[in-house]
Amino acid sequence: MSRLSRRQLGSLAGAALLLGLGGSIARGQAKPRVVVIGGGVGGATLARTLASGVPAVDVTLIERRAKYITCFHSNHYLAGLSSLASLTHGYDALAQAGVTVLQDSATAIDPTARTVSLQTGAVLTYDRLVVSPGVSFKFGGIEGYDEAATEIMPHAWNAGPQTELLRRQLKSMDDGGLFVIAVPPDPFRCPPGPYERASLVAYYFKQFKPKSKVLILDAKDTFRYQDIFEDAWARHYPGMIEWLPKQFTGGVHAVDVTTRSVITTAETFRAAVANVIPAQSAGSLVAEAGLTDASGWCPVDPTTFESKLQADIHIVGDAIIGGDMPKSAFSANSQAKACGFAISAALTGAERFPPHLFNSCYTSLAPDDAFVNALSFRPDPETGRISVVDSFVNKVGESAETRRRTAHEANGWYAAFTRDTFG
Amino acid sequence: MSVTATAAAPSRNLTAACRRRVMVCSFFAAAVFGGHAGAAEVSHGAQLAATCAACHSVDGTNAGIPVIAGMDEQALIGAMLDYKESETPSHVMHAVALSLSDEELALVARYLAGHGGGAR
Numbered sequence: 333m334s335r336l337s338r339r340q341l342g343s344l345a346g347a348a349l350l351l352g353l354g355g356s357i358a359r360g361q362a363k364p365r366v367v368v369i370g371g372g373v374g375g376a377t378l379a380r381t382l383a384s385g386v387p388a389v390d391v392t393l394i395e396r397r398a399k400y401i402t403c404f405h406s407n408h409y410l411a412g413l414s415s416l417a418s419l420t421h422g423y424d425a426l427a428q429a430g431v432t433v434l435q436d437s438a439t440a441i442d443p444t445a446r447t448v449s450l451q452t453g454a455v456l457t458y459d460r461l462v463v464s465p466g467v468s469f470k471f472g473g474i475e476g477y478d479e480a481a482t483e484i485m486p487h488a489w490n491a492g493p494q495t496e497l498l499r500r501q502l503k504s505m506d507d508g509g510l511f512v513i514a515v516p517p518d519p520f521r522c523p524p525g526p527y528e529r530a531s532l533v534a535y536y537f538k539q540f541k542p543k544s545k546v547l548i549l550d551a552k553d554t555f556r557y558q559d560i561f562e563d564a565w566a567r568h569y570p571g572m573i574e575w576l577p578k579q580f581t582g583g584v585h586a587v588d589v590t591t592r593s594v595i596t597t598a599e600t601f602r603a604a605v606a607n608v609i610p611a612q613s614a615g616s617l618v619a620e621a622g623l624t625d626a627s628g629w630c631p632v633d634p635t636t637f638e639s640k641l642q643a644d645i646h647i648v649g650d651a652i653i654g655g656d657m658p659k660s661a662f663s664a665n666s667q668a669k670a671c672g673f674a675i676s677a678a679l680t681g682a683e684r685f686p687p688h689l690f691n692s693c694y695t696s697l698a699p700d701d702a703f704v705n706a707l708s709f710r711p712d713p714e715t716g717r718i719s720v721v722d723s724f725v726n727k728v729g730e731s732a733e734t735r736r737r738t739a740h741e742a743n744g745w746y747a748a749f750t751r752d753t754f755g
Numbered sequence: 756m757s758v759t760a761t762a763a764a765p766s767r768n769l770t771a772a773c774r775r776r777v778m779v780c781s782f783f784a785a786a787v788f789g790g791h792a793g794a795a796e797v798s799h800g801a802q803l804a805a806t807c808a809a810c811h812s813v814d815g816t817n818a819g820i821p822v823i824a825g826m827d828e829q830a831l832i833g834a835m836l837d838y839k840e841s842e843t844p845s846h847v848m849h850a851v852a853l854s855l856s857d858e859e860l861a862l863v864a865r866y867l868a869g870h871g872g873g874a875r
Contacts, residue, residue: 706850724846744819
């Protein structure tokens with residue numbers, strides 16, 4: 333079997349591109365070059381979509397880490413329900429699919445010269461650049477909470493050493509301690525994540541430290557799927573989780589790392605373990621490259637994900653202004669596929685069809701109790717906004733069997749999704 | 756594989772209404788493909804199938820979410836039409852089904868039926 337036909341059979345996304353190739357590639361012109369910065373879900377999906385289907389496109393992925401640890405499902409690790417190794421994914425399969433994977437960091441983008449400078453000194457040229465930088469944390473919004481403070485009060489909102497630190501703190505905490513989660517204002521990565529974290533840490537406490545409590549200090553007055561969470565907390569962890577909206581506390585405005593205190597306008601809470609999740613904006617590289625607007629996020633075309641501020645540069649994932657699409661791994665995967673098909677069409681003449689944008693996030697309430705949402709979106713090229721079309725989610729009062737089945741599906745989804753993303 | 760063998764798929768008794776819908780499915784699939792699939796139709800089907808791959812494993816493992824690559828075309832169309840009608844048994848598939856036009860559903864079903872068992 334030829335290399336092409338193996339790839340054709342091997343990838344649904346890739347086959348889409350391969351079969352739609354126009355005549356320019358067949359005539360043997362030089363390969364267009366796509367550079368992808370960031371090997372998270374958006375970047376990996378994009379690279380895989382392009383490389384596995386269109387051998388005539390040269391794809392280079394720049395990622396500083398040798399392996400990627402998923403933030404999604406990392407709350408299971410915090411609760412002792414999974415290992416960090418099970419959340420860790422390498423780039424070998426992407427390399428085998430034809431992606432040139434460079435373990436390096438992009439230091440500068442020159443949109444005029446169409447070049448990317450790397451930490452090691454190399455300069456790459458591109459026909460199209462895709463940036464999937466994720467989020468950066470806005471230190472300064474909470475007095476006393478800076479990079480150094482994250483070593484005492486971890487945010488654990490990028491999976492890796494921060495997640496391991498928080499797990500160690502939870503394990504070494506005495507029974508009867510207070511675990512405080514400070515939730516940032518919208519928009520932030522993984523909107524249900526803080527509340528899933530509260531649920532699964534409470535599960536851990538219930539098993540091993542039953543006198544301990546979880547306190548959520550929110551920067552908002554309501555949160556998405558609040559009824560489902562509060563119902564589950566009452567059923568599984570009565571009296572263990574307290575949620576305080578901003579209207580009650582005035583919000584977290586400072587921390588004191590020496591006493592591990594989280595300070596709101598109304599009250600100071602002394603924590604045994606404090607998890608402070610800062611406000612967020614697009615990763616720093618895109619701001620320096622002029623790809624963000626005053627909001628701190630990247631405006632993009634809703635069908636191609638090309639920047640509205642710089643030609644031939646596309647952005648996918650958490651960093652974009654995604655309209656109704658949440659900042660989630662699923663959204664990043666969905667956007668990357670639509671973006672990949674659009675880039676292929678622009679560079680190779682491959683046929684392009686109206687993109688389907690979708691998001692579905694499994695959220696765990698306990699090991700045998702999970703819910704899942706499902707949202708479809710319509711990109712509107714006229715308004716430049718991605719709008720939700722349909723939205724469904726589990727309901728309070730469902731049978732335990734329905735929730736068990738959903739929890740089982742969540743594990744199947746993780747396996748399929750990470751395979752789809754990283755190979 | 757049979758759709759009725761999967762946990763999340765709706766039950767499909769061979770009622771008269773069901774048989775009628777299968778005929779309808781066949782009709783619009785034939786109308787779309789005109790008897791044989793061209794490259795554009797296959798490509799469109801493959802782009803739609805890429806969305807499915809975010810949840811449905813394509814390497815033959817079924818860990819809570821059914822494998823759909825290689826599934827019988829008519830069974831897939833029938834199941835999706837059922838999903839389109841009701842939020843139960845799967846609100847996720849209800850959302851997916853609602854997002855697909857009849858033409859798109861025929862294209863993706865034809866594509867998936869022809870791409871079973873391929874590890875990637």
